[in-house]
Amino acid sequence: MKLIKAIIRPNKLDEVKDALARLNVSGMTVSEVRGHGRQKGHKAIYRGREYEVSLLPKVMIDIVLPDDLVDETIRTIIETARTGEIGDGRVFVLPVEQGYNIRTGERDI
């Protein structure tokens, strides 16, 4: 099992969600996050004053998947979330060691 962490543009969330639903990826956790990669924020000017927007709003999606679905899922996320501009985001894949269902207490991974 793998944990996929995808950090994407907020406006791409709906599209990515829909695309993943078509792949039958059902469970996911979505969080509102802030951060920067190479994009490193930008300068904004409001009424003659400059201010730094260093951490930009992003959305993070966490998905746990069997190994054989990982490649297709990553491809789908990348294809859907890409605009080609700086700031499109990142995808990380991590191994998952154990998983439990809280309601039943059963271990299922």
Add this chain to the structure above:
Amino acid sequence: MGPARSEQNKTHGSAQLQTLRESLRLELDRIKISFFATRDGLAAVRAISGLMDRIIGDIFDASLARLKPGERAQRLALIALGGYGRRELHPYSDIDLMLLCERRPDKRTEGVIKEVLHALWDLNLRIGHTIRVPWECGRLDRRNVEFSASLIDARFLAGDRALYLKFRHEARTRLFGKNKNRFLRSLIDLIKQRHARYGDTIYQLEPDLKEAPGTLRDVQAALWLAKLIYEIESEQELAAQGAIDCRELEGLNRAREFLLQLRTYLHFLSGRNRDVLYYEMQDEIAPALGYRDEAGGTAVENLMRDYFLNAGHVYRFLKRMIARADSRGRPRETIALLKSAPGNDAGYLLTSETIDFENPNALGEKPQSFLKIFELSQRLQLKVGERSLAAIRERLDLIDERLLVEPENRELFFSMLKGKRGVYDRLSLMHEIGLLGRLFPEFEGIRCHVRRDFYHKYTVDEHSLMAVRNIEELRVSHRPMDERFKELLSELEKPELLLFALLFHDVGKASPSGGHVTHSLELVERILARLQLDPERSEMIRFLVANHLEMSAVMRKRDLSDEEAIERFADLVATPERLKMLCLCTYADIKAVGQETLTAWKADLLWQLYVDTYNELMRGIDDRIDSARDLEALDIDRILRHLPEGHIRAKLERFVDGFPRRYLKGDPARIAEHFLLFEQVEDKNDAAVSISPRGELYQLCVVAGDKPYLFSKITGTLAYFGMNIIRGQGFANKSGLILDVIDFEDPDDTFKLNRSEPERLRAMLREAIRGELDIYKLLESKEKSVLFRKRKMNIPTVIGFDDEHSQKYTVLEIVSQDRLGLLFHISRAISEQGCNIEIALISTEGPKAIDVFYLTKDNKKLAPAVQEQLRSRLLETLA
């Protein structure tokens, strides 16, 4: 409490226990069956209480009886507290017991107590117990006010009755006597804290039947307060002594029975003491209680409507009791009397806290006073008295939506919305007693309307009122996240229009099909037409209602770094004022969905969109039309339609050619007016000037041939007349003709006091522009007068140049403290440096003036050296 399930705990594992468990289970089943047949919740909770009384009493007596002859325990009484004390025990609820001892229990007494508790635990009953001595019960423990409150409902179960009576006397004399005021205060604090956890509203879509505002805990709290205030023990006495109107009490009892019924159902269905009425439970309970799908709503919607009506009744009753507790012991004498005017207004009695009708019986002829009393209560920050609320409620049929057709009444309503605080309170009170719905039947349509989704926590009517409350609370918010929105709010010209739009933005949600925005807009159009509101205000309200989802849609679905998306959104909002209104509308709307919906993350996104759009609006104006194709795309006919016959398209095209696209997307009627002005201009040296009132401001339009110092002559003349420039735009067309549109304020009422002044200003402007009058010289003498005395400077001057934004111009942005003559000095300094103002965008936001100029020198951008010179000259002038 659960039916006996396990065999494992057999410390008292006698056959006797087994029998007891079995009979408990049978009895509970019997109560359950009878409840499902009769749906009588009160009977069920009474029956369960009775059942427990018998079982607990038997166990207690048996334990005492087991003492050996000659052994005597201390005096001991078993007392039921809380819901059990009131004989309102729900299936699976906790059973609260107090073991009252004469003094600290000795070993033998402890033995008895243990035996009793163990026996009850063996029956799998959920027991909450406390061991007390009488004198403790009169103390008010600030950390455990709930315990003191539960004593109000204490009921003798078994044991030493004389001891119980002693405790009762102790508790009554202390809690009702010496500690009464502190007790009341603590109880009210407790209620307020609990309500705050639920957003201070009854309109929860998945309510907790025990704790949420308007539910069983509130019924209890209200009765506690009433009993304490009037020092009366039973509810019947409260009504008998006239402390509470018996209809009020009946309503409360009906609501209580309804809530008891729901909660009993919930407990039986889920098999546990679960108190939250989740959606899936609503689905199950509604048909079981006999609710059906009808034209007015589905079974569940009808159930919930009943729930909200009942919860509303409880909530209001409690609020009245709190108000009575608050005003106890304070002087209530009338401090003023607003006499009944000969017209159709009633007279009002004012006290230090309340406002009431002088004579509620004479309201029949004066229905406008129904509205007036709320407006007065808002303005004077007084509460509308209970007597008057009841009087209005009884006479609601005297008024309807036609009341607001009268401009005077309509403006009363708007004046209420202008209030800085307490608007939400008044509006929701008006809604509660049905007055708001009489004035706006459209709003009545969403009363208690339920929209089920994952996000909305409140009914549609409450959501709308909450949105109003969010704006009101923003004004006094100290949260860092709110600061920037708070600043926007303070800059709005007409915040009351925002509140009006928020109140009605979702009225279309009750319509059965289609997008609610269209339906809301239709209903709002109906309201606007009925109120005969002026076009300017109507337009703003219409804009906000029609677009109330747009900004959050752009936020969610568009890439904010995409300039085109920002441009399109800027085209939609068109002016900074509308942008600010929409931004705050979005803020309030999202926040009214649930307490946590507007996360700091979303707020940042909203702000980012606001700033980008604002910048786009303020600076994107150099996008001018400059080709025949642009002209074609413009739809000149739109403007021609506003002109008298005989106007030639070619001439109009010549006039607009070279103007900014954004200007030409604006109101065609206004462009037509400017064109007519243009036709009055005789030659290059001439100027046409018009001045017209616009709401509380005046608008000056000047069309003139471009020449150096033109803008400073115009602003200088305005300054000479003491006029304060609020905002303005100026730009040139291809043939070198300048159009300046300036909104200004007349702070000294010069125009009102002297009717010939506007004409004098107009004439002087023409003369100044034509060079027939030296306005600088005139102004110089005037600047020495008091009017121009420098005010304390709070806002530092910030000057910025930008060469990248525009292809042809250098953009100069100046933020400075607004003051008389500011623009005159800026524009003169610009002209003195030989620079030409191509476009000017003037705005004031509170005490801040924000002016943007698109400049050229010799038809080119400004060289760095020129920029520096201009900067230092400006800083010197504005210091």
